[in-house]
Amino acid sequence: MFAINPADPAPIWRQIEEGVRRLIALGALQPGASVPSVRDLAKDLRVNPNTVARAYQRLAEGGVLLVKRGEGTYVADEQPQPKKAQRNGALRDAAVRYASTAIAVGSALEDAVDEVETAYQRVVREHRRKA
Amino acid sequence: MFAINPADPAPIWRQIEEGVRRLIALGALQPGASVPSVRDLAKDLRVNPNTVARAYQRLAEGGVLLVKRGEGTYVADEQPQPKKAQRNGALRDAAVRYASTAIAVGSALEDAVDEVETAYQRVVREHRRKA
C-alpha cells in the first residue's frame, strides 16, 4: 500500500488517512473496492490496529470509505467532492509550510519548484509501477 | 518576528528553529545581530520560555546562533554552509510530503506548483514589508 514515515511529526493515523486518500486519487483504489482489514493493514505497516481503526473511522465519517460491520471496509461508490475552496485551502496550507522550509534551507524558488515536480511525478510513477 | 501555527503537527521548538533560519536566509537577521531574549520571544509567541530555549540551543549547536551566556544570543558571524547534499535532502523530504498531500486532495501538478510559487513569494514579500 504505502509506508509510514516515523520521522514525520504528523500522527500515524493522519498519515494513513492521507495515504488512503492518495491511493484513491491515483486510481489505485477504485470505488467499491475492498480495503485491507484493520488487522491486516496494521500488520503490514507494523502499527497497532487501533491506529488503523482510527484512520478508517475518520475516512468513513468523511464519506471516503464505507464500513460494512462484520464484513469489511470498502471504497465509497461516490467519492465526496470537496469544495474547490476547501481543497485549495488545504493545498495552500501545505504550500506555505513547504515554501517556509525551502526558504529556511536557503533554496531558490526555482529549486523548490523543481523538487516538487520531480517528487510529484515520482509518487505517481511509483504507484503506476506497483499496478 | 514570525508566528506559531498550532495546527502544524511539527513541534513548536522546531517551528521556532525553522523560523529563525528563515529570517536569517531572508536577510532580516544579519550576522552579529542580536536575537530576542528567550523570555521576550516566549512572551511574543505566547509560548513557554523552555520551548524557545530548546530551539536556541539547537541553533547554537548547529552554529547558526552564538550564545554569550548572561549577555544574550546573536546571529553567528559565519553562517554554516550546509552541504548541497544535506540541503537538497531536507528539501526533497519536504517536497515529497507536499506532493503527497497535493495528490491526496486531488490537485494537479500545475496547481501544486502554482501554490508553491505564490506561497514562496508571499513569504518573501511579507518579510520585505516588515523591514
Place this chain on the structure above:
DNA sequence: ACCTGTGTATTAGCTATCTAATACACTAAG
C-alpha cells in the same frame, strides 16, 4: 556592591499519541 537581564537547569503535571491486551457484536462460510 547591587540589581536587572541574560542563558540554563530541574521538577512536576498535563495532553496527545501510540502500543498492548482484551472483549464484544456482527457477518459469512463450512
Place this chain on the structure above:
DNA sequence: CTTAGTGTATTAGATAGCTAATACACAGGT
C-alpha cells in the same frame, strides 16, 4: 451451530511535547 474474520470499544501503560514554577550562574549598568 460453529468458526473465522470483520469493525468497534475499553483499559492500561509508555513516551513526547508543552506548560508552569523555581532556581542557579553569569554579564552589564547603576
